[in-house]
Amino acid sequence: MKLKILDYIENNDLDSNFLQTKKWAELKKNEGWNYYFLNFYKKDFVGYALLLERNEKMFKIHYIPRGPILKNITDLKEVLELIQNFSKEHKASFLKIEPNYEYSKENLIYFENFIESHKSYQPIDTAIIHLEEDLIKNIPSKKRGRIRNKQNLIFRETQDLEKFYNLYKKTFENKNFKGRSLSYFKDMKKYFKEDLKIFEVLSEDHVIASSINIIHQDMITYLYSGSDSNFNNFYPGYILLYNTALFAQEKGLKYFDLWGISYTNKKWAGFSEFKFNMGGKPFKFIGSFDYPINKILYKIYSKLK
Secondary structure, eight states, X not given: OEEEEESSXXXXXXXXXXXXXXXXXXXXXXXXXXXXXXXXXXXXXXXXEEEXXXXXXXXEEEEEETOOEESOXXXXXXXXXXXXXXXXXXXXXXXXXXXXXXXXXXXXXXGTTSEEESOOSSXXXXXXXXXXXOTTTTSOHHHHHHHHOOTTEEEEEEOOHHHHHHHHHHHHHHTTOOOOOHHHHHHHHHHHGGGEEEEEEEETTEEEEEEEEEEETTEEEEEEEEEOGGGXXXXXXXXXXXXXXXXXXXXXXXXXXXXXXXXXXXXXXXXXXXXXXTTOEEEEBOOEEEEESSHHHHHHHHHHO
């Protein structure tokens, strides 16, 4: 197995995640991360990994989100060894990998040399709507009325980031969450272009719910949203998600990732239930794994974070 370091993906036809794209790499570079595309070969190309690198005070972090992306999981052991050696050569404090594989005991074996981390950058548990199924049928019967009773609400695609951000900002402030800046969303739009979709729900001329979504391959991902709490009795979130799913279905997409649920975090309880009520089926990624390279620095970093 050989490793070739490039600033692009040698073969982009493999099933992957938007977090393993050039667009995401450029967005993260704008936030202070360097990036490498590690391309792997035997006789032929077997896969790749977008590796992000960041210096934080005394620490150098290597991070692979939703990767590596491989033709065959049987190559994973050799690929992980190459990645570990790459991080050692670049004097990283530690390597964090959050793979794009579903949780299973068989898949866990590949990461036996890593430390399973309880601090993940990306959600490990999510809910996914299968768009090839009957969307309304998968929603509990008591919730269907909320979708059918639209109260003359309008759903539409928009390019207005300002209106989205105003709702988003009010929502995360009300729930005491740490939110993103408007400039971050402008950068997202800059790099993802037509793959970034903004949807909104209106009551007359007033935007009461809005979301930002990313399309990649056969999946659309619901990343950020906001709503006007004064209109909660209209259930605009249900209208927003259901019509986003219809939009994706009409575009021929197969999956709608609702991006993160929690079975333990009380702050997430409400919107976790909401995502299941929309017909989302639970999906668990294999996890978040750390490979300490400088064990002393890794121990310090773990205590600080």
